Amino acid sequence: ARKQFIEMFAQIRENFKELFAQLFEGGQADIVLVDEEEPLESGIEIICRPPGKKLSQLSLLSGGEKALAAIALIFSFLKSRPAPFCILDEIDAALDEANLQRFKELVSDYSKRSQMIIITHRRRTMESAGRVYGVTMEEQGVSKSVCVDTSQLTFQEGMV
Amino acid sequence: ARKQFIEMFAQIRENFKELFAQLFEGGQADIVLVDEEEPLESGIEIICRPPGKKLSQLSLLSGGEKALAAIALIFSFLKSRPAPFCILDEIDAALDEANLQRFKELVSDYSKRSQMIIITHRRRTMESAGRVYGVTMEEQGVSKSVCVDTSQLTFQEGMV
Amino acid sequence: MQLNKLYINGFKTFAGKFEFDFKEGITAIVGPNGSGKSNLSDAIRWALGEQSIRLLRGSTLADVIFAGTSSRKQSGMAEVTVVIDNGDRAIPLEYDEVSVTRRVFRNGESQFLINGIECRLRDINDMFAGTGLGKETYAVIEQGKVDAIISSQPNDRRGIFDEAS
Amino acid sequence: MQLNKLYINGFKTFAGKFEFDFKEGITAIVGPNGSGKSNLSDAIRWALGEQSIRLLRGSTLADVIFAGTSSRKQSGMAEVTVVIDNGDRAIPLEYDEVSVTRRVFRNGESQFLINGIECRLRDINDMFAGTGLGKETYAVIEQGKVDAIISSQPNDRRGIFDEAS
Numbered sequence A, B: 001a002r003k004q005f006i007e008m009f010a011q012i013r014e015n016f017k018e019l020f021a022q023l024f025e026g027g028q029a030d031i032v033l034v035d036e037e038e039p040l041e042s043g044i045e046i047i048c049r050p051p052g053k054k055l056s057q058l059s060l061l062s063g064g065e066k067a068l069a070a071i072a073l074i075f076s077f078l079k080s081r082p083a084p085f086c087i088l089d090e091i092d093a094a095l096d097e098a099n100l101q102r103f104k105e106l107v108s109d110y111s112k113r114s115q116m117i118i119i120t121h122r123r124r125t126m127e128s129a130g131r132v133y134g135v136t137m138e139e140q141g142v143s144k145s146v147c148v149d150t151s152q153l154t155f156q157e158g159m160v
Numbered sequence C, D: 001m002q003l004n005k006l007y008i009n010g011f012k013t014f015a016g017k018f019e020f021d022f023k024e025g026i027t028a029i030v031g032p033n034g035s036g037k038s039n040l041s042d043a044i045r046w047a048l049g050e051q052s053i054r055l056l057r058g059s060t061l062a063d064v065i066f067a068g069t070s071s072r073k074q075s076g077m078a079e080v081t082v083v084i085d086n087g088d089r090a091i092p093l094e095y096d097e098v099s100v101t102r103r104v105f106r107n108g109e110s111q112f113l114i115n116g117i118e119c120r121l122r123d124i125n126d127m128f129a130g131t132g133l134g135k136e137t138y139a140v141i142e143q144g145k146v147d148a149i150i151s152s153q154p155n156d157r158r159g160i161f162d163e164a165s
């Protein structure tokens, strides 16, 4: 169990370093065991340094930087241990347009390994989907859904 | 102090009922003192019922409904006790396009009483501003700002 | 292994019977605030055995049953079935598809079924162990919780690392 | 009463001297993630006397001083001045404009000034009491905290009600 954990941890760490630099277009990130002697009990430290900035505490990162760093970590797990499917509920809410584009590319890339179900209000994210389910309430308080194939859709700004 | 609190509380309550129904286009809301005997110590219960839905616990509300209810409450305070200025940091992040429009109208309405400084990534919210400050990092890690009068701006989707 | 179908009946705002088909690749779920998008994600988590009432945003287990509206009666039970593609035999059962069903009644009684045969919650947890969809899954991220892992304390981060190993 | 000007020097990512003019009505602040928008809102809260290190997202008071980058040295101090229009004499002082300045040095020493004259934090708090901009203000909403009032417990909601009365 100990050997398995250490191997997995080393893989996730490599992935995180790579994905962070990809999403932030630079900078450095790392995950470190607080207590190397006890890998199965130890807490886990996360270090993030956006490009050009000094190493700082995670709490000083901006809302969008924290979300992007978390996305890098989530996809680090999916890279080594792809889950059968993945449900992401508005994880793009804090991102600006440029980061939204990078997120969209990452999701398209990973959707070849794991099925992705993404709940979003952002147009740019919707554009990457092969299929869209629209959930509405024609009758107040009761959900109804309709499936649309994206090949016939053009997204208008005000659509959702 | 007791009389003052009770009077203020009654005003905020009226405002909240009105603003909630305005933002949700229906439904009911209320704020209630947990212990009427001790107004200066009592906790405060908030009740929200979106239109057509049964009265439910606040925790069952959706992300966007919670944000909209919170906006109704914040503006209930501003209505009775307008602050000299107000800083709102991405409070529109969870809203869909229809609620974004209602929020925009509310902000325009209240900007006559209090000065509004709004940090946002949503285009629709930007359109309501008389002045826009763009904050960027030409030099990594160092902020720079530029002021633009909105009369010369047309917002492109990808702008920010 | 992937999600093929989802059947929902009486779960939160899904008052009638619903069927969702999923293909591989990316499916987007869109719609107005409060229309039921996150309820869909809750339905899938619930069917896979989620026990935390707090994560399901209610205060009792029966809070997931459709509570009724001004024009519709409440439901007597909630039922969700998740149909998973097992062509790659990631789940060690001799079926191409495996369906997992969960039901709860107003009196609090609940049932779990695998391919229509009643089982215990333990059997469902055992089935998904090691797939990444277990209790501390990194594959389902709730609304507003994306940066929870970044903002939490070092000792609270163990969960998702243990899930992956 | 409204905000007329803001001068910032060495506060968080604002490494040099900056000046912002504000008019009445709505001012939008836009820009990429991590560019310094919320730092602006922190600067205003800080100048008005905010003492909570957690709300300023750091762990020491000196965390608000520009920490330097790979190509610029760190600053020795942070200074923010907020100029408030007092034409309506909401603040009982005989000036059309009232400026509030806060400084902090690397050694932790801090200064407060009203119209250029050194004062204590208490004087600033007294000045803003009753305007809605006090400690539990309902007029400054931080990022990600909009629904905190809705999600909190009944006893924790007193703050903003006491501020308003």
Ligand SMILES: Nc1ncnc2c1ncn2[C@@H]1O[C@H](COP(=O)(O)OP(=O)(O)OP(=O)(O)O)[C@@H](O)[C@H]1O
Pocket: A141, B050, B053, B056, B060, B061, B062, B063, B064, B065, B094, C011, C012, C013, C031, C032, C033, C034, C035, C036, C037, C038, C039, C040, C063, C064, C065, C066, C067, C068, C143
């Ligand atoms: N058991 C139930 N019966 C009926 N309605 C319910 C039940 N549980 C929750 N709801 C309703 O579901 C709604 C929330 O739905 P949900 O969280 O899925 O919205 P959403 O589409 O994710 O919206 P957003 O875009 O704002 O996040 C609430 O209005 C709530 O009252």
Ligand SMILES: Nc1ncnc2c1ncn2[C@@H]1O[C@H](COP(=O)(O)OP(=O)(O)OP(=O)(O)O)[C@@H](O)[C@H]1O
Pocket: A050, A053, A056, A060, A061, A062, A063, A064, A065, A094, B141, D011, D012, D013, D031, D032, D033, D034, D035, D036, D037, D038, D039, D040, D063, D064, D065, D066, D067, D068, D143
């Ligand atoms: N004392 C400091 N010196 C230098 N940089 C700092 C200091 N304090 C915070 N920062 C940096 O400021 C950045 C965060 O800025 P801020 O929170 O204002 O971003 P933002 O524009 O609000 O972004 P978002 O749209 O993502 O919310 C972080 O990258 C952080 O490293």
Ligand SMILES: [Mg+2]
Pocket: A089, B062, B063, B064, C037, C038, C039, C143
């Ligand atoms: Mg939701």
Ligand SMILES: [Mg+2]
Pocket: A062, A063, A064, B089, D037, D038, D039, D143
């Ligand atoms: Mg911010």
